[in-house]
Amino acid sequence: MTIAVTFLPRTAPAPLPPIAFIGGGNMASAIIGGLIQQGTPANAFEVVEPFEAARTKLAQSFGITAQAEAGEALSRCAVVVWAVKPQTFADAAKPVRAFAEDALHLSVAAGIPSDSIARWLGTERVVRAMPNTPALVGQGMTGLFARPDVTGADRALVSQLLTPTGELLWVDAEPALDAVTAMSGSGPAYVFYFIEAMTEAGVEMGLTPDQAQRLAIGTFTGASALAHSATEPPSVLRERVTSKGGTTYAAITSLEGADVKAQFKTAIRAAQKRAAELGEEFGRG
Ligand SMILES: NC(=O)C1=CN([C@@H]2O[C@H](COP(=O)(O)OP(=O)(O)OC[C@H]3O[C@@H](n4cnc5c(N)ncnc54)[C@H](OP(=O)(O)O)[C@@H]3O)[C@@H](O)[C@H]2O)C=CC1
Numbered sequence: 001m002t003i004a005v006t007f008l009p010r011t012a013p014a015p016l017p018p019i020a021f022i023g024g025g026n027m028a029s030a031i032i033g034g035l036i037q038q039g040t041p042a043n044a045f046e047v048v049e050p051f052e053a054a055r056t057k058l059a060q061s062f063g064i065t066a067q068a069e070a071g072e073a074l075s076r077c078a079v080v081v082w083a084v085k086p087q088t089f090a091d092a093a094k095p096v097r098a099f100a101e102d103a104l105h106l107s108v109a110a111g112i113p114s115d116s117i118a119r120w121l122g123t124e125r126v127v128r129a130m131p132n133t134p135a136l137v138g139q140g141m142t143g144l145f146a147r148p149d150v151t152g153a154d155r156a157l158v159s160q161l162l163t164p165t166g167e168l169l170w171v172d173a174e175p176a177l178d179a180v181t182a183m184s185g186s187g188p189a190y191v192f193y194f195i196e197a198m199t200e201a202g203v204e205m206g207l208t209p210d211q212a213q214r215l216a217i218g219t220f221t222g223a224s225a226l227a228h229s230a231t232e233p234p235s236v237l238r239e240r241v242t243s244k245g246g247t248t249y250a251a252i253t254s255l256e257g258a259d260v261k262a263q264f265k266t267a268i269r270a271a272q273k274r275a276a277e278l279g280e281e282f283g284r285g
């Protein structure tokens with residue numbers, strides 16, 4: 001499958017209209033945190049979150065008073081962000097629908113097709129997003145897909161909402177979002193996994209946990225920044241580190257011998273497959 005993508009430049013933050021979040025867990029907190037850091041006031045958010053501990057965390061972290069149930073307060077919101085698990089989306093939609101008839105709906109749920117969301121909410125104003133948790137520090141990557149009837153003004157509103165959280169990438173075909181999910185949506189977990197592995201190796205070689213973690217995180221930060229600014233592809237940057245007969249060569253040879261690249265690609269395909277399965281399993285309701 002060929003995936004057509006459009007990169008949009010980041011623009012200056014502008015005041016946001018009131019925004020509802022249905023589900024106030026990890027991903028909602030990352031987006032809300034990113035927006036608050038960029039200057040959006042806490043009273044711009046209406047959050048529905050049945051889990052008391054999650055409501056307490058939102059209050060402590062951001063000064064937001066979340067509601068346990070959907071109610072009239074939602075009707076002031078121009079955008080409703082769906083940040084519930086795919087498994088609970090269909091049930092969560094029922095009590096919200098009546099309060100959000102005029103809103104633009106933005107789902108971050110993995111796999112759930114926009115057809116299902118449009119059916120559950122009785123509107124064609126549906127955009128799907130696949131963000132990631134670095135949104136919390138304004139370094140997120142978000143893939144976006146808009147249903148055909150979504151207007152340019154609604155796309156602009158979504159861009160305005162999410163630009164403060166990082167980089168946006170619109171895709172033209174909805175299935176491409178499953179690939180985005182498998183790469184950048186789940187991707188931070190892969191990076192943290194490698195940081196964990198590097199840190200463990202450092203400790204096994206005699207460094208303190210603090211030293212090892214600083215070296216691991218600093219190396220990811222520095223290499224990412226270099227890859228971001230370099231004109232050469234990552235493969236060339238890798239070759240520059242790899243002196244003939246040296247230490248990096250020994251490490252890369254070990255990785256190749258264990259087929260780590262193929263294993264990693266298989267893992268990413270497993271995430272893509274799971275995104276499609278989530279849509280099939282929980283998009284029917
Ligand atoms: N975490 C991530 O990095 C990313 C997540 N996503 C997507 O974001 C969505 C949320 O994921 P995540 O934040 O990790 O999950 P969380 O479990 O952290 O957050 C979901 C929250 O929604 C609450 N909830 C359950 N039922 C309802 C309801 N009826 N109305 C309102 N809220 C409800 C849950 O409460 P309770 O625990 O009591 O059920 C929970 O606190 C998922 O669809 C996921 O695919 C997308 C990109 C990245």
Ligand SMILES: O=C(O)[C@@H]1CCC=N1
Nearest residue numbers: 109110181185186187
């Ligand atoms: O693991 C998940 O299903 C969600 C979607 C992408 C990241 N977290």
